[in-house]
Ligand SMILES: Nc1nc2c(ncn2[C@@H]2O[C@H](COP(=O)(O)OP(=O)(O)OP(=O)(O)O)[C@@H](O)[C@H]2O)c(=O)[nH]1
C-alpha cells in the first residue's frame with residue numbers, strides 16, 4: 204500500500220466513491236472529471252491511496268466510442284471524379300526516378316570489411332571416477348568413462364554473405380566443451396562444433412595462437428634444460444623425467460570425493476599421460492593460418508579441433524593399484540586470434556574523387572540502390588551492382604577460340620561493378636576516408652576511373668587518382684613483405700611490375716580436387732597449393748568514364764582528356780601510375796550523363812571488351 208496523498212481539500216474519498224457507486228461509469232466520468240482531476244493533479248485531494256486512485260482511474264475510463272452504423276448507399280454523397288482529383292494530394296506518378304532517388308529508396312545495409320575475431324575450440328570433458336556397484340558386488344572394479352572431445356571450429360565461405368559485421372560484433376566464438384565421462388564406462392558426448400560463415404573474398408590471417416599442448420611441451424623442455432629453440436627430435440619423450448613436470452600437476456587430476464589434496468604427495472601417483480590431440484587435428488591447416496577464401500566452399504574447413512577429454516579411472520589400474528581413485532581432466536583447447544579482411548569480388552572497380560557521380564553511374568548501369576547525394580562522401584561503404592547483359596541471354600565471348608579445344612568461352616550473362624567511397628588527394632596520408640576501401644578493387648579485373656568533367660581539369664584528376672592507387676599498391680607490398688617475414692618465408696620483395704604475390708597466402712580449393720597428400724613430405728597437406736598470382740594494379744586494363752558531360756563548358760575538358768589518353772597509349776606521355784610495365788593497350792574515355800542515362804549504354808560494351816579481350 205503506497206503512502207496516502209496529503210491535501211487541503213475538504214471533500215473526502217468516501218463522499219466521492221459513494222457517489223460513484225450510484226452513478227453509471229460514463230456519467231461519473233463526465234460529471235466528476237472536471238472536479239477531480241485538478242484536485243488530483245495538485246495533490247490536494249485528501250487521503251486517497253494509490254490503490255484507490257487506481258480504482259478511480261478504472262471507473263473514470265472514458266467508454267469506447269460507439270461503432271458507427273454504415274449509412275445506406277443511397278444516402279452517401281457521391282463525389283464526382285473532378286472533385287476527387289482536386290482533393291487528392293498532388294502526386295506526379297512520373298516524378299519517381301531511379302537516378303534521382305528519395306532517401307527511403309537508399310539501401311542501408313550494415314557493412315564491415317575488416318575485423319578481428321577470436322576462435323576458441325572446445326575444451327575436453329573430464330574423465331570419471333566410478334566403481335561398479337551392483338547387488339552382491341559392493342566394491343566392484345573401476346568403470347569411469349572418458350571425457351568427451353571438445354567442439355571444433357570450422358570456417359566456410361558462402362555466396363550471399365556480403366559483410367563481416369555480424370562477426371565483428373561477436374568478437375569471440377567458442378565451441379562447446381566436451382561432456383564429462385560417466386559411470387558404467389559411458390564416455391562424455393562431444394562438444395558442439397561452430398561454423399564461422401564468411402563472405403566469398405575473405406582473407407584470413409592468424410595474429411596469434413594459444414595452444415596449451417605446445418606451451419606444455421615448451422615448458423617441459425625448459426624444465427629439462429633444453430632451450431626454447433631446441434629441436435623437437437633432440438628430445439626423447441620417454442626419457443627419465445620427461446613427464447616430471449606434468450606428474451605433480453594437481454590441476455590435471457581429479458580426485459575421488461574424500462581424498463585430501465595431500466594424497467598427491469604421498470600416494471603413488473602414476474605419471475600424467477602425455478597430452479593427446481584429437482585425430483581431427485591432422486586435417487587442420489598448418490599454422491600460422493593464412494587463407495584466401497576467394498571461392499565458395501562446398502564444405503567447411505577445419506580451423507581448430509577440439510581438445511581431447513580426460514581419462515576415466517579404469518586407465519590407471521595397475522597390478523598394485525586395483526581401484527584408482529583418480530581420473531584426469533580434459534585438455535584445454537586451442538584459441539586462435541584471427542584477422543579477417545573482406546575484399547569484394549567484382550569484375551569492375553569504380554575509382555573516383557568524391558561527388559564525381561560514381562554511385563549515380565552504378566545506379567544507371569545496375570539495379571543498385573546505393574545512396575546518391577550532391578555532397579562529398581555520400582558513399583561510406585562499398586556496394587556491388589550487377590550489370591545484366593542482353594536480358595540474361597548472354598552474348599558470344601569476344602575472346603578468340605581456345606587453340607587446343609577450338610571452343611569459345613561460354614557467353615557472359617552479367618558482370619559486377621563495385622562502387623567504393625571517394626578518394627581525395629593525399630588519401631594515403633589518411634585524409635578523407637583513407638585508402639582502405641581500395642582493397643575492394645584490388646581483385647577487380649578492370650578499373651573504371653570516374654572523372655567529373657565539371658569539376659576542373661579532368662587530366663589532373665585522373666593523375667591524382669592514379670597517384671593514390673600507386674601509393675596503395677606500395678602500402679600493400681610493404682604489408683605483404685612484413686607478413687612474409689613474420690611467417691618466416693622468403694624475405695625478398697617482389698620487383699615492381701612483376702607478378703603480384705599474396706604473401707605466401709594459400710588459396711582455397713574446394714575439396715573435390717584435393718592435391719595428393721604425401722605423408723613423407725612434412726609440408727604436404729591438402730591445403731598447400733601454388734600461391735595465387737594476381738597482376739599488380741597498374742597492370743590491370745582500365746578506362747575513364749567522364750561524368751556530368753551534360754553540364755555546359757565541359758567539352759574542352761573532355762577533349763583534353765581524350766588527347767592525353769591517346770598520348771599515353773602511344774607512349775608519348777608516361778603512364779599516370781608512373782610504372783614502366785603498366786597497361787596502356789587501348790585507353791578509352793566514355794562521356795556520360797549518368798543522371799539522364801545518356802551515353803551509359805556504351806559502357807557495358809567497352810568493359811566487356813576489356814574483360815574478355
Ligand atoms: N548534371 C549531372 N549531375 C550528376 C551526374 N551524375 C551525378 N550527378 C550528381 O552529382 C552528385 C553526386 O553524385 P554521386 O553519385 O553521389 O557521387 P559519388 O561519386 O558517388 O559521391 P561520393 O559517394 O561522395 O564519392 C549528385 O547530386 C548527382 O545527382 C551527371 O551525369 N550529370
Ligand SMILES: [Mg+2]
Nearest residue numbers: 561562581582
Ligand atoms: Mg557515392
